[in-house]
Amino acid sequence: MSNIIRLLPDHVANQIAAGEVVQRPASVVKELIENAVDAGATEIKLILKEAGKTLIQVIDNGKGMSETDARMAFERHATSKISTAEDLFALQTKGFRGEALASIAAIAHVELKTCLKQAELGTHVVIEGSKVVSQEVAVVPEGTSFSVKNLFFNIPARRNFLKSDTVEFRHIVDEFERVALVHHNIHFILLHNGSEVFNLPASNLRQRIVNVFGGKTNEKLVPVKENTDIVTVEGFVGKPEYAKKSRGEQFFFVNDRFIKSGYLHHAVLSAYEGLLKEGVHPTYFIYLNLPPDTIDINIHPTKTEVKFDDEQALYSILRSAVKHSLGQFNVTAALDFQR
Ligand code: ADP
Ligand code: MG
Numbered sequence: 001m002s003n004i005i006r007l008l009p010d011h012v013a014n015q016i017a018a019g020e021v022v023q024r025p026a027s028v029v030k031e032l033i034e035n036a037v038d039a040g041a042t043e044i045k046l047i048l049k050e051a052g053k054t055l056i057q058v059i060d061n062g063k064g065m066s067e068t069d070a071r072m073a074f075e076r077h078a079t080s081k082i083s084t085a086e087d088l089f090a091l092q093t094k095g096f097r098g099e100a101l102a103s104i105a106a107i108a109h110v111e112l113k114t115c116l117k118q119a120e121l122g123t124h125v126v127i128e129g130s131k132v133v134s135q136e137v138a139v140v141p142e143g144t145s146f147s148v149k150n151l152f153f154n155i156p157a158r159r160n161f162l163k164s165d166t167v168e169f170r171h172i173v174d175e176f177e178r179v180a181l182v183h184h185n186i187h188f189i190l191l192h193n194g195s196e197v198f199n200l201p202a203s204n205l206r207q208r209i210v211n212v213f214g215g216k217t218n219e220k221l222v223p224v225k226e227n228t229d230i231v232t233v234e235g236f237v238g239k240p241e242y243a244k245k246s247r248g249e250q251f252f253f254v255n256d257r258f259i260k261s262g263y264l265h266h267a268v269l270s271a272y273e274g275l276l277k278e279g280v281h282p283t284y285f286i287y288l289n290l291p292p293d294t295i296d297i298n299i300h301p302t303k304t305e306v307k308f309d310d311e312q313a314l315y316s317i318l319r320s321a322v323k324h325s326l327g328q329f330n331v332t333a334a335l336d337f338q339r
Contacts, residue, residue, distance in 0.1 A: 014106035025052025036060035184208035238283030271322035
């Protein structure tokens with residue numbers, strides 16, 4: 001009997017992995033911006049055409065890459081961010097899988113220009129569908145620029161599945177905001193079809209939230225702060241009287257990553273008990289910090305879900321922290337007065 005099992009060629013494996021990592025233009029934006037953050041950039045510029053369908057470019061002033069790394073970066077499971085399994089329990093970076101660039105390069109036309117700090121010459125790499133078209137030495141600014149064009153050029157089904165520019169752009173803005181709301185020390189710029197949508201100078205957290213969501217946000221926000229062995233809680237919750245019909249501005253971040261959690265959402269809501277009118281949703285920006293070995297963020301490639309060791313304690317601490325803030329700022333009385 002003959003043997004029939006073989007290893008898939010890299011470009012096929014990459015294309016399969018890409019299906020998980022890259023759902024839409026917004027996924028590319030997330031990965032590229034997070035890489036720029038990990039590279040220590042103080043300024044990150046996102047340039048889009050047609051909601052990323054024709055162009056997604058991310059330019060950073062981070063540490064750049066060497067000539068060899070500029071090529072290695074596109075290999076699957078190639079990463080500078082972890083080297084042992086233990087590192088997974090002490091992550092300091094957004095990335096760690098070493099999958100994003102390999103995946104993106106498998107399903108798009110990618111151009112990378114990168115230059116290490118104070119180096120005279122940098123590197124220019126062009127990759128299309130996992131194949132290196134060219135790599136040459138070039139004069140490029142310090143930092144890194146990735147341009148991604150013709151996303152899903154070799155996966156027509158995915159391309160056809162893309163929604164309108166309005167919808168795809170909304171997804172991109174969501175990802176952009178999530179990173180910008182954590183890294184308030186970084187200057188972020190977003191240009192879409194030639195016009196500036198965001199220009200967020202480096203600032204403190206409160207100012208960043210206001211810059212993202214508009215000047216009126218400032219008066220809504222009540223600070224939250226709590227410090228325990230299990231978790232530190234920081235951020236802002238919205239005064240109950242500003243709660244809205246639409247459920248937009250609700251954010252949890254755990255160790256500097258945006259996450260979703262129905263359980264923690266419930267903890268916050270329960271702190272508003274008796275304070276909200278029927279059918280409205282409070283605003284919140286909650287930043288949790290936990291010892292890395294008490295959480296697991298490795299459960300999904302897009303990493304918006306987290307497993308906590310002690311979920312119940314977290315629930316109670318969060319609930320009481322929010323309750324305390326709402327009470328301290330006397331919002332209860334303000335609402336009673338209105339009734
Ligand atoms: P990961 O972020 O999980 O390590 P990626 O595929 O996103 O995997 O990136 C692979 C590697 O390429 C990174 O580990 C990093 O060393 C390098 N890299 C990617 N983007 C940048 C950038 N903007 N600046 C400097 N290095 C980068
Ligand atoms: Mg990455």
